[in-house]
Amino acid sequence: MPGSVLDLFSIGVGPSSSHTLGPMRAARHFASGLETSGALRGCSRVCCMLYGSLALTGRGHCTDKAILAGLSGRCAEEIAPGELAAIEAEARASQELLLAGEHRCGFDMDADLQFRTGELLPAHSNGMRFQAFDDGGRNLAESIYYSVGGGFVVDGDGRPIDVEGGAGAAQYPYLSGEMLVSAARERGIRIADLVWEWERGLRGEEETMARLLRIAAVMDGCIDSGLHAEGHLPGGLGVRRRAPAMYQRLIEVASDPNVEPAGGEAMDWLSVYAIAVNEENAAMGRVVSAPTNGAAGIIPSVLRYYLRHMANFASDEARKRDTAEFLMVAGAIGILYKVGASLSAAEVGCQGEVGVACSMAAGALASVMGGTNAQVENAAEIGMEHNLGLTCDPIGGLVQIPCIERNSMGAVKAVNAARLALYSDGIHVVSLDSVIATMRRTGEDMSRRYKETSLGGLAVAVTVPEC
Numbered sequence: 141m142p143g144s145v146l147d148l149f150s151i152g153v154g155p156s157s158s159h160t161l162g163p164m165r166a167a168r169h170f171a172s173g174l175e176t177s178g179a180l181r182g183c184s185r186v187c188c189m190l191y192g193s194l195a196l197t198g199r200g201h202c203t204d205k206a207i208l209a210g211l212s213g214r215c216a217e218e219i220a221p222g223e224l225a226a227i228e229a230e231a232r233a234s235q236e237l238l239l240a241g242e243h244r245c246g247f248d249m250d251a252d253l254q255f256r257t258g259e260l261l262p263a264h265s266n267g268m269r270f271q272a273f274d275d276g277g278r279n280l281a282e283s284i285y286y287s288v289g290g291g292f293v294v295d296g297d298g299r300p301i302d303v304e305g306g307a308g309a310a311q312y313p314y315l316s317g318e319m320l321v322s323a324a325r326e327r328g329i330r331i332a333d334l335v336w337e338w339e340r341g342l343r344g345e346e347e348t349m350a351r352l353l354r355i356a357a358v359m360d361g362c363i364d365s366g367l368h369a370e371g372h373l374p375g376g377l378g379v380r381r382r383a384p385a386m387y388q389r390l391i392e393v394a395s396d397p398n399v400e401p402a403g404g405e406a407m408d409w410l411s412v413y414a415i416a417v418n419e420e421n422a423a424m425g426r427v428v429s430a431p432t433n434g435a436a437g438i439i440p441s442v443l444r445y446y447l448r449h450m451a452n453f454a455s456d457e458a459r460k461r462d463t464a465e466f467l468m469v470a471g472a473i474g475i476l477y478k479v480g481a482s483l484s485a486a487e488v489g490c491q492g493e494v495g496v497a498c499s500m501a502a503g504a505l506a507s508v509m510g511g512t513n514a515q516v517e518n519a520a521e522i523g524m525e526h527n528l529g530l531t532c533d534p535i536g537g538l539v540q541i542p543c544i545e546r547n548s549m550g551a552v553k554a555v556n557a558a559r560l561a562l563y564s565d566g567i568h569v570v571s572l573d574s575v576i577a578t579m580r581r582t583g584e585d586m587s588r589r590y591k592e593t594s595l596g597g598l599a600v601a602v603t604v605p606e607c
């Protein structure tokens with residue numbers, strides 16, 4: 141259970157929150173546990189086994205590299221883009237790891253990092269088991285973790301690790317759409333103000349605002365990097381980055397008075413921003429999970445589109461206020477899915493990634509555009525309603541096809557959802573809570589082939605060479 145809406149936005153590197161960020165956190169937690177228990181110095185070898193979806197798509201999602209980084213004591217926010225590959229190269233060459241950043245121990249990548257593709261651990265498809273041994277082969281420690289989506293990790297007993305304030309933190313109170321809307325109604329305030337009250341109670345106004353603006357700045361930086369990075373994405377699919385050329389064309393059209401606008405500029409800007417982020421994500425660049433890495437382009441795209449193309453701010457303060465409001469409302473909606481359904485494509489398919497990001501962005505946009513609480517709830521509901529059933533079938537286990545374009549679709553859909561809600565009075569037939577429950581049930585009914593296993597759908601329509 142997240143204690144804060146900020147837990148929905150983790151700064152890290154691509155390409156996946158469940159398969160890169162989560163395993164890195166789990167591995168780091170295991171290594172620091174060795175240190176705490178005093179077992180670190182006696183450890184001569186560590187071993188990690190990956191199960192289920194992590195085993196099936198872990199290579200394409202850089203799970204192996206992330207595990208090495210985590211065991212080495214590195215955390216995602218500090219790791220530089222491109223560093224994961226360097227950590228792996230060093231471990232392969234030396235057959236060693238600097239465990240928890242302090243103690244050298246043996247590590248044979250091929251023998252000690254095992255992809256157990258035919259096996260599952262009981263609680264979730266994204267299971268990991270870590271073991272540490274002394275030089276006599278005696279087992280010093282063993283832990284199970286599950287990466288349950290959006291970078292969230294629980295241990296073998298279901299206890300969360302690495303959430304704000306730790307497992308004993310105050311419980312975030314608004315766990316359903318109804319709770320959120322009725323609490324705001326009773327107080328006569330907006331959803332955004334309700335969330336702000338909770339967050340500032342956790343860490344004070346100044347720090348809360350600073351953290352929200354930092355998240356927004358990293359999102360914006362990611363868009364800018366993606367708009368200017370040319371070339372092909374790694375992984376062997378031969379996908380060419382398209383954001384830079386698209387961006388150049390949009391700039392030319394916008395600045396040339398002789399060119400008649402074609403009428404689809406809003407969609408084009410939303411698309412280019414979303415694609416820029418997801419190309420950066422696929423290239424292991426600096427990304428904010430929002431709420432996952434695979435769906436990381438939607439919220440930054442809609443936020444930037446709102447700030448630069450829709451709003452007119454009288455002051456920088458007003459701009460900062462809307463930025464913070466957008467992220468807080470988006471996070472509050474994301475928590476409803478985390479609690480009522482799942483953010484894990486391995487559990488519910490792409491509904492839990494692109495669907496949730498679309499819903500979050502739609503509600504957030506409706507809020508900053510002045511929507512009532514009912515309209516915000518309606519926008520979030522529409523954002524998910526038209527993503528129900530969305531499968532996860534990434535080609536080659538890479539977060540590229542269909543993921544990159546899917547973010548562009550999600551961003552456009554989010555704006556449409558917000559606009560539809562703002563044209564209505566907020567009264568609607570399907571509630572946000574109903575659509576969240578439907579999303580969960582649809583995920584339960586979905587074949588495992590479409591839950592981030594690359595065993596069905598587009599993933600088997602194209603053969604990808606092993607890289």
Ligand code: SF4
Pocket residue numbers: 434435485489490491493494531532533534538539540541542543546592
């Ligand atoms: S298809 Fe969707 S859920 Fe699956 S990896 Fe791509 S973005 Fe994530």
